[in-house]
Amino acid sequence: xxxxxxxxxxxxxxxxxxxxxxxxxxxxxxxxxxxxxxxxxxxxxxxxxxxxxxxxxxxxxxxxxxxxxxxxxxxxxxxxxxxxxxxxxxxxxxxxxxxxxxxxxxxxxxxxxxxxxxxxxxxxxxxxxxxxxxxxxxxxxxxxxxxxxxxxxxxxxxxxxxxxxxxxxxxxxxxxxxxxxxxxxxxxxxxxxxxxxxxxxxxxxxxxxxxxxxxxxxxxxxxxxxxxxxxxxxxxxxxxxxxxxxxxxxxxxxxxxxxxxxxxxxxxxxxxxxxxxxxxxxxxxxxxxxxxxxxxxxxxxxxxxxxxxxxxxxxxxxxxxxxxxxxxxxxxxxxxxxxxxxxxxxxxxxxxxxxxxxxxxxxxxxxxxxxxxxxxxxxxxxxxxxxxxxxxxxxxxxxxxxxxxxxxxxxxxxxxxxxxxxxxxxxxxxxxxxxxxxxxxxxxxxxxxxxxxxxxxxxxxxxxxxxxxxxxxxxxxxxxxxxxxxxxxxxxxxxxxxxxxxxxxxxxxxx
Numbered sequence: 420x421x422x423x424x425x426x427x428x429x430x431x432x433x434x435x436x437x438x439x440x441x442x443x444x445x446x447x448x449x450x451x452x453x454x455x456x457x458x459x460x461x462x463x464x465x466x467x468x469x470x471x472x473x474x475x476x477x478x479x480x481x482x483x484x485x486x487x488x489x490x491x492x493x494x495x496x497x498x499x500x501x502x503x504x505x506x507x508x509x510x511x512x513x514x515x516x517x518x519x520x521x522x523x524x525x526x527x528x529x530x531x532x533x534x535x536x537x538x539x540x541x542x543x544x545x546x547x548x549x550x551x552x553x554x555x556x557x558x559x560x561x562x563x564x565x566x567x568x569x570x571x572x573x574x575x576x577x578x579x580x581x582x583x584x585x586x587x588x589x590x591x592x593x594x595x596x597x598x599x600x601x602x603x604x605x606x607x608x609x610x611x612x613x614x615x616x617x618x619x620x621x622x623x624x625x626x627x628x629x630x631x632x633x634x635x636x637x638x639x640x641x642x643x644x645x646x647x648x649x650x651x652x653x654x655x656x657x658x659x660x661x662x663x664x665x666x667x668x669x670x671x672x673x674x675x676x677x678x679x680x681x682x683x684x685x686x687x688x689x690x691x692x693x694x695x696x697x698x699x700x701x702x703x704x705x706x707x708x709x710x711x712x713x714x715x716x717x718x719x720x721x722x723x724x725x726x727x728x729x730x731x732x733x734x735x736x737x738x739x740x741x742x743x744x745x746x747x748x749x750x751x752x753x754x755x756x757x758x759x760x761x762x763x764x765x766x767x768x769x770x771x772x773x774x775x776x777x778x779x780x781x782x783x784x785x786x787x788x789x790x791x792x793x794x795x796x797x798x799x800x801x802x803x804x805x806x807x808x809x810x811x812x813x814x815x816x817x818x819x820x821x822x823x824x825x826x827x828x829x830x831x832x833x834x835x836x837x838x839x840x841x842x843x844x845x846x847x848x849x850x851x852x853x854x855x856x857x858x859x860x861x862x863x864x865x866x867x868x869x870x871x872x873x874x875x876x877x878x879x880x881x882x883x884x885x886x887x888x889x890x891x892x893x894x895x896x897x898x899x900x901x902x903x904x905x906x907x908x909x910x911x912x913x914x915x916x917x918x919x920x921x922x923x924x925x926x927x928x929x930x
Contacts, residue, residue: 430483438476438504445469445511452515461514468511471662475504478665495547502543503661506536513595520593527589531577534586534604538573540661541611542566548615548634562614573607697757698727702895710803710928711738714894715921716902718865725752725794726863726919727760731768736804739767742815742861742921743796746837755792759784759838763798773798773811774846777838781813781846784839793839797861799851804928806853811846813838816864817879819886823856827886829879855927858894860886865916869905872912877905894922 446469454462479500482493509532516522516529545566580586586604588596619634704713715728725745733739741763745752762783766776777798784794797818799810810818814837821827835846853859862882869877885904886897898920905918 431480434476434479434483438472438479441504441508442469442472442476445472445508445515448512448515457514461517464514465511468507471507472504472511475500475507475662475665478662479504495543495550499540499543499547500662500665502536502539503665506533506540507662509533509536516593518592518594520591523589523591523593526593526595527581530587530589530595531581534577534580535574537605538570538577538607538611541608542570545611545615548618552618562618566611566614569607569610573604576604697760699730704730705732708803710926712893712924712926713922714898715919716898717917717919718902719917725756726865726917727756728861728919728921729760729764730921731764733767733770733800736802738801738803739764740799740801740859740861740921740923741796742863742919743794744815744863744865744917744919745794746792747790751790752792755784755790755794759794759796763796767798767800772848773800773809774848777811777813777835777846778844781838781840781844782842785842788839793837795837795863801853801925806855806857806925806927808851808853810849810851811835812849813846816862816867819860819862819883820851820853821858821860821886821890823854826890827858827860827883829883853925855925855929857925858890859923859925860897861921863917863919865918866901866905866920868916869909869918870912871909877908881908894924898922 445465449465457465479497482497482500509529512529513526513533516526519526545563549563576585584598586598586601588598590596616635698717699715702714713730715730717726717728719726725747727741727743727745729739729741731739741760743756743759743763745756745759747755759780762780763776766779767773771779777796795814795816797810797812797815799808801808812818812832812834814834817829817831819827820830830851832849833847836844838844866882867877867879871877881904882901885901888900889897892900901920902918
């Protein structure tokens, strides 16, 4: 189970213990009473219940580890499986304790619990259907209120049955008997299923035919079986039929979600390819220029990320460097990244200083920014002939500089706000100078904030320690070493954020 998280592993372990324990308990009670004391139809019912419980356990585990299931869809499906499973357990126990006078209280409680499962199954199927269809309007909203109110009445009637025997009784010999009013106990489940069918019919244009069919089957199959066995006391197939239909529903509806996921994966792969091709990745950059050596990498946390780096010549002497991090993840952040990168490059190539470029880009990105995304940016321009540079830091990480024959150290100074947070922002500039043999390292917060399974951050201290293992290394070498150190630190924990880095070594004009 290495492909699922800790929370899912814990759920699977708890479910395994609980579900298997109940299956073993049923088998133990069966062996304790002895099949010879049970009429054949009871043995058949119990065997069907145990088989259904095994199916329920497998189905529950599949839902937990299924990456396509999440949110309220998963919540209500799991509740539906759990209640159906408990219904099977209660049905099996009911046959095992039937006819034993000393177990009359257990028989009464167990059958009451069994009767509670039917309305709860209907209710959770209703909720699952509404969430799957994403319906929250019109007559369906009104039906939802009726369904909730009806559930309270159905539960109340089952509690009243303990004192009145309106649905069933247990005689002095411990034998279960249905009352003449037993069919009334099915009304809530029947009406709720019909309401679900109404919602499916109303929303039929938004779902495929085979999806509609599976909802129809779930709603109608248990009702049909219940009606057919209504007059046949001793035959109880509804619980196992419910579990079989849930299994069928899970499999068929997963076909639809699998298709959607495949289409989404193709879109993400295309977006990832577009993003990768937008970032400069030909190294060495300008091999005929000996004044510097440069290398950069980006490792997105998802298929596409919000980080980006860039480097380009503003003119024959000046080199521009960009390191940025867009808030958010996925395709929206990637699109915002692409726009931000283009705007920054355009302004710099028009001759703007870093501060002026960010001011212009900030105002442009604020226009129509309904998603309220923003981007932290470190932007600098360096004269290759003199090593003098000007940088603007818009809410980004502190850069790192290593002087010739020295060690890598953070360069800390006051930042400006992030880009796209508020129109009209003015950005501060910071002057610096590189001498031959000096190195510059810039990065996004995915480096210091890389987190291991113990929730420890990699931090800037470990980052500097990694860089200073071999301070004379060329940019490509120390970036690869740093990424390896991050990976070893994180271990099996998932990568939470994009990890983007850029290293530059200044050789000077006489190199």
